[in-house]
Amino acid sequence: MARNEVTQAITWGFIGLGQMGYPMALKLRENMPKSHKLLISDVNDQVLSRFIRAVQDAAGHAERGSVDVQIAENPREVAEKSTVIITCLPTPQIVKDVFDGIFIDGILPSLQHQRLFIDSSTIDPPTSRAIAQLVRTVLGGAFVDAPISGGVVGARAGTLSIMFGASTQLPSLIERVTSILSLIGQKICHVGEQGTGVAAKLANNYILAVNNIATAEAMSMGRQWGIDPRVLTEIINSSTGRCWPSEVNNPVPGVIEGSPASRGYEAGGTVGVIQKDLRLAMAGADDAGVTLMLADKANEVYTAVEKVYSGKDFSVVYKWMQDQTSEKPEVI
Structure with missing residues (x-):
């Protein structure tokens, strides 16, 4: 990850703790700087509670108080408070619904660093490009499509292959995304322009x-x-x-x-x-x-x-x- 994001305390967001998202978010919490906060969101309250218990258990009883994982009220809160927001959702319609909920109140509060939205869902390229355009124009953030391959076993082991689409005109963004995705995957490949990852x-x-x-x-x-x-x-x-x-x-x-x-x-x-x-x-x-x-x-x-x-x-x-x-x- 970019040095300034390692040295500065930031909040990470993860939306969607399903079959793939749950182990990915656990791997992220395991590998991200311990001083950073993780904000999670899912429609299933039981899954959210189970996730927090799993993180606490992994940290050990002595360190439980230092584990900073919090449950957000909704995806909009995740977007408002987080510098890096990862979404892992099952269908294009659900991805649209989640981002509609983020867009509904317009521009987000300013943060020290530009927000980066990483969508690891498998959706169609037109939907991905449309959301990317809205993120840029409405929210002022960056959006990359970064679908994953390797199944639940790979997500648990941190051995996922991740292919992402981001503008070749922004080498610093490509470097930033690669370093972040390396926290949850093993083989990270920049495919080309935004939308080529899902393709x-x-x-x-x-x-x-x-x-x-x-x-x-x-x-x-x-x-x-x-x-x-x-x-x-x-x-x-x-x-x-x-x-x-x-x-x-x-x-x-x-x-x-x-x-x-x-x-x-x-x-x-x-x-x-x-x-x-x-x-x-x-x-x-x-x-x-x-x-x-x-x-x-x-x-x-x-x-x-x-x-x-x-x-x-x-x-x-x-x-x-x-x-x-x-x-x-x-x-x-």
Whole structure:
């Protein structure tokens, strides 16, 4: 981070403590200067209370009094009091709603440093650019899109890959954003102008959505052919079929210890979220005149899976495939 922000006491803001935001905010509190304050906001009061307890427990009983984490009344308060504001929200509409709530009262009180809004949500580029324009003109702050990749496991470990979009004409902003994101992620990549971060994320998640189905199909084939899923996974992960759904988020229960599949498909990234990203990629590709050959079929599959396993990790597509060959779906 820029030296002046390290040496000067500032307030950080984090809005959205969901599946990804919660561990990201914990990692931020762990790595940010201990003398700084963290202001948090979420629609779920229980999550907010749980977060504060988790931070206190991590600090240890002797240091609990020195842990400065506070709950904001709403996103506007976060924006008013914070120099750096990170948002991690599930859908473009929720991102719009949150920023509408910040914009409603107009210009924000002056702070020692320019406010920086970092949106780590996965949304469409037009929405991201529109919000960025309003942040600049209405709030007088800087806005970058910085979607994340690596799942809940990566968020907890601080190993996320983060791609961000920011003006190439502002090298100091790029340096500032890179140093901040390094507190919660491992690989930080400046993609290009504002809006290119979310565009890169959608391209990546299009591959993820398709690879997840392909991996589930391959593991299903192996199962029917009598191949031990662990053996098949070892072969795939040392061969050309290796991918994140095979290596980290393998869809077969028991193959990868601690994976969602091995925990009853407890959600890391839900079916609904991957389908949302797929549809955003489809819309963006259509707008750019790019034909996606596999998108419609993948969307059809996720629509069917969502009807049966809503809220489960998207690797549950493998379980759904098994259901298609049996008379009655198993309860998970």
